[in-house]
Amino acid sequence: MGALLRQWRERRRISQLDLSIAADISARHLSFVETGRSRPSRQMVLRLSACMEVPLRERNHLLLAAGYAPVYSAQPLEGRPMAPVREALGVILKGHEPSPAVVVDRAWTLLEANASVAVLLEGVDPELLEPPVNVLRLSLHPRGLAPNIANLGEWRAHLLHRLHRQIDHTADEDLRALHRELSDYPGTEDEPDPEALPAGEVALPLRLRARGGELRFLSTVATFGTPLDVTVSELVIESFFPADEATAAALRAFAAGLAPATGG
Structure with missing residues (x-):
């Protein structure tokens, strides 16, 4: 999950410091999450992905990578x-x-x-x-x-x-x-x-x-x-x-x- 999170942060061209400020967590904690030294809560995964405007489909992938069930449904349009x-x-x-x-x-x-x-x-x-x-x-x-x-x-x-x-x-x-x-x-x-x-x-x-x-x-x-x-x-x-x-x-x-x- 940490590697995926870092990829999204780099794709958005956001520094660890800027993302930590936006998500209201410490830069040290974010660094630990990205390197796998700390496991984020489900709420933190959602907060970080929201701060980076990660699409809902990819937020589910981040949740799965962190060991949590997806939050967002994907109903067929005809359902x-x-x-x-x-x-x-x-x-x-x-x-x-x-x-x-x-x-x-x-x-x-x-x-x-x-x-x-x-x-x-x-x-x-x-x-x-x-x-x-x-x-x-x-x-x-x-x-x-x-x-x-x-x-x-x-x-x-x-x-x-x-x-x-x-x-x-x-x-x-x-x-x-x-x-x-x-x-x-x-x-x-x-x-x-x-x-x-x-x-x-x-x-x-x-x-x-x-x-x-x-x-x-x-x-x-x-x-x-x-x-x-x-x-x-x-x-x-x-x-x-x-x-x-x-x-x-x-x-x-x-x-x-x-x-x-x-x-x-």
Whole structure:
């Protein structure tokens, strides 16, 4: 347990002194825990992992390594205890229409989506839509959304940066493998200078080529604020809002079944 704790502390770039102050224990005691000379209580394991914002899944691993039973459940999303969560997700997804919205898990696997997501998927290879669908792979794959993304270099850099931050936070090896895969996709030559911000933009839009024009979206990310379950803590709701009136009108028309979605 001490070695795992030290790995998390170093990953968070926190000194023993700073962590001991945050957890209200002595630096000497923390040092003894990390070297295995002292066995921490269950409460101390939880306090130290909370101070370092260790994900709930990994807090369970720390508890097991220290000889304690896991504290945080990991209920399947389809299970009965998760009914209020599913209901909340359904309300959010339906309420966001006619704009697209999706729910993904820690691995970026698509769990739920509203009907408006179809706007984004024109021309995508059906093979990439076979479950389980990884939304990052779907977005950046040459047979996925990538050919339709007008600002692919910017959007690709944005998604890879998000994934890199998630890897730093979770130390998930599967996500590292996904990052390597996505980094090998075409498009590196289009990546912008990180210091060069798009002129006149307040946030980076997703610019999607569509029949008759271009759709422009701003994205937001939401999570459950007080999760006590591993599954709930790893759910992410990504919503896309129209970035201009032409896109808003196109989404309304698509939802009404009047015409294919086209931007101005």
